[in-house]
């Protein structure tokens with residue numbers, strides 16, 4: 001097979017350039033190769049273990065934010081069953097905070113919260129969704145909708161972190177993450193049942 005020589009490549013490149021410049025008089029703006037690429041921060045994770053610890057710091061912030069915000073959701077709910085479900089999950093969430101502290105310890109890391117932008121956004125949405133609905137069945141349905149978005153975010157986060165912990169052989173952290181993951185899934189299922197069996201219907205008829 002004939003190999004192209006460096007002089008062949010050079011002449012091909014030259015002809016390409018000359019045909020381009022012959023067709024247009026204005027030069028296209030040069031695009032930097034790094035355009036759109038995100039520069040890592042100083043303390044950016046360099047491996048999966050560090051990324052797992054970062055994820056746990058995010059969850060720690062998220063759970064603590066929920067402990068502060070769930071009472072507000074309970075206060076604005078009308079259905080006694082919904083109030084009960086939120087209060088039950090508040091108790092679970094307090095335990096989940098402690099469990100995350102256990103996960104930090106199991107990983108030999110310092111307990112630290114890192115602002116979770118996603119949870120911050122979901123909680124802001126929960127607040128606005130309550131403002132946008134009249135108290136009663138419609139607001140109850142809206143509170144369930146907001147709470148389930150929170151639960152789905154947590155299920156995704158705990159699920160991913162548990163997968164990393166398993167791969168990294170961090171058994172103690174894995175068990176703690178899996179325990180909370182189970183609670184989040186149960187909470188989500190309970191909210192679905194409550195919405196379908198009662199609250200959505202009342203909201204529809206109100």
Ligand SMILES: [Fe+2]
Pocket residue numbers: 063066093096154184
């Ligand atoms: Fe949680």
